[in-house]
Amino acid sequence: MKGAVLYNPYECYPVQLRKVQRMQQELSALGIEVQTLPNDGTFVYLRNGGVHCDLQADFVLYLDKERIVPRLLERCGLRVFNSAAATEICDDKLLTHAFLADSGIPMPDTIVGPLCYNPDAQVSDGYIRSVVRALGLPMVVKECHGSFGEQVYLCQTERQLADLLQRLKHKPYLLQRYEKDSFGRDMRVIVIGGKVLCGMLRTNKDDFRSNAAQGAVCSAVTVPKHIADMCVKAANLIGLDYCGVDVLLGEEPKLCEVNSNAAFEAMEACTGVNVAQAYARHIAKCMQQK
Ligand SMILES: Nc1ncnc2c1ncn2[C@@H]1O[C@H](COP(=O)(O)OP(=O)(O)O)[C@@H](O)[C@H]1O
Ligand SMILES: [Mg+2]
Structure with missing residues (x-):
């Protein structure tokens, strides 16, 4: 059996690179022939009205979060761990909450951050007051895409919240009740x-x-x-x-x-x-x- 381990080409955290090695070791120990590849989109892509795939593998271990490559790999008949659909739901924190919204699983109260398409637009005081009324202060704000706590913020005041949202307004984000x-x-x-x-x-x-x-x-x-x-x-x-x-x-x-x-x-x-x-x-x- 052959497997390909894909990882993000811009990976800079040593812990993530060691993870690729550890998975390669453990798969090899089970007699699986493993290749590791940066997920740079060059081995599976759209060509001549179809999907062209160069990977010689039975399955892919996907250690990345990009959402489209796993879809293309699945189109080519490869089993991808985790599946493209599952990776997509997890990659976006808001999508995860929305997907699980009626599951009965308890989650913090969450508001979808509005997207801004105008570079000159200002976050309005009325909007800040409404979200504070709904979620209280302090308030957690998260970019939808992020890891290691780096894109997660705690705002103590309306001013801090307004400044943060002004900065984030072009990115997808969510606002959340702070579970103190x-x-x-x-x-x-x-x-x-x-x-x-x-x-x-x-x-x-x-x-x-x-x-x-x-x-x-x-x-x-x-x-x-x-x-x-x-x-x-x-x-x-x-x-x-x-x-x-x-x-x-x-x-x-x-x-x-x-x-x-x-x-x-x-x-x-x-x-x-x-x-x-x-x-x-x-x-x-x-x-x-x-
Ligand atoms: N609503 C919340 N209330 C209190 N703490 C939170 C809340 N959301 C996140 N945190 C804290 O921030 C950490 C990082 O948030 P998380 O959503 O897991 O983002 P990341 O992907 O960066 O780990 C969590 O492990 C938790 O300690
Ligand atoms: Mg986390």
């Missing part, structure tokens, strides 16, 4: 093939964002059943083979986001679980059943 009980802490849960594999608590005493990249400390945790059920439900509804679900903690745990391309190094280090091996085994099992 979850300040600097959340639970990251890895789900593979519809089962919870492991989980960790992430705690950051200096920042509301509990990403490891923002300085959070990670510790292994046994995922309580109600949180495990929630994560599995989200993963199954979206159709994910592999994901890392972020859960905000409080009286009622709430789904924060679902990462289709979740890093697993910190998880492996603190839980001792071989996440890469579990994902590789899941892929091999799916391919054998095909």
